[in-house]
Amino acid sequence: MRASLPALVARQEIDAEFVQLAGALFRREWLPVVRAAPACTRWVRSWDLAFTEKTSSDYTAGALVGFGDGGGVIIKDMVRGRWEWPEAVARVRQTALDDGPGVQQGVEVVGAQVGFLQTLQREPALAGIVLRPVEVHRDKLTRVLPVVARAEQGKLVLVEGHWNHACIDEFCAFPESEHDDQVDAVSGALQLVGAGETFAVAIT
Numbered sequence: 001m002r003a004s005l006p007a008l009v010a011r012q013e014i015d016a017e018f019v020q021l022a023g024a025l026f027r028r029e030w031l032p033v034v035r036a037a038p039a040c041t042r043w044v045r046s047w048d049l050a051f052t053e054k055t056s057s058d059y060t061a062g063a064l065v066g067f068g069d070g071g072g073v074i075i076k077d078m079v080r081g082r083w084e085w086p087e088a089v090a091r092v093r094q095t096a097l098d099d100g101p102g103v104q105q106g107v108e109v110v111g112a113q114v115g116f117l118q119t120l121q122r123e124p125a126l127a128g129i130v131l132r133p134v135e136v137h138r139d140k141l142t143r144v145l146p147v148v149a150r151a152e153q154g155k156l157v158l159v160e161g162h163w164n165h166a167c168i169d170e171f172c173a174f175p176e177s178e179h180d181d182q183v184d185a186v187s188g189a190l191q192l193v194g195a196g197e198t199f200a201v202a203i204t
Contacts, residue, residue: 025144026171030151037076037159040066045077045099046106046134046188047092048181049113051085060088061181062095064103065189072155073147073190078163078182089119093126101128106192108184109133134188141175143187 043066050058064077079095096105107117114133121131136143150156158164170177177183 025148025174026151028168028172030154031156031158031168031171033158033160033164035160037066037074038068038072038157040068040074042067042104042193043076043099043102044104044106044189044192045095046108046185046192048108048184048188049088049116050082050181051088051112052082057082058179059181060091061185062092063182063185063189064099065186067193070155071150072157073150073186074157074159075167075186076159077161078167078185080163080166080182085116089116092120093123096120096126096129096131099129101130104130104132104192106132106134106188108136108188110136132192134192140180140184140187143191144174144183146190147183147186 043064045062045064047060047062049060051060052058059080059082062079063075064079066074066076068074079091081091083091092105092107096103099105105120107113107120109117117131117133120126147156158167167182170179170182174180174183
């Protein structure tokens with residue numbers, strides 16, 4: 001159990017220490033930026049949805065994540081914005097087309113978000129794109145633990161892009177960050193390929 005948990009979480013859950021997790025799960029040095037993406041065996045993009053244009057509301061975020069042979073995780077791109085439903089559909093559709101048929105698209109399905117996925121699945125232009133639901137049955141902290149552990153072990157990198165700064169800031173402030181859409185999108189990507197359930201085996 002200790003081997004499969006990030007060190008800070010293991011101290012809390014196993015050693016019964018009073019640990020302050022806020023803003024301490026990720027360190028900046030665990031989130032290196034590289035010029036080009038390493039070789040990957042599989043690419044997915046996971047979407048965390050929010051439908052509004054209010055400046056104080058959450059974002060819709062789509063993380064393009066790759067998985068390497070050694071259990072490494074590569075965050076290659078992040079699409080993020082505040083959009084109402086029609087524009088969100090258009091943005092996700094265009095991003096999926098830009099990613100191409102080799103990238104599986106996962107959409108978080110909570111409440112009305114099921115209808116969003118169904119709308120995408122009816123799009124003729126997306127007939128060649130695999131669209132899958134990302135179901136949420138656990139809290140945000142539990143879902144992000146596989147991401148934390150990979151980052152802690154040097155198995156996570158970000159590919160250089162304009163989105164890096166905002167993404168790293170959000171990760172380093174989690175779970176007390178004002179917004180956590182990018183974190184949720186990356187967690188969803190690992191869930192999409194079953195990494196959350198097989199993590200203890202994948203890192204050995």
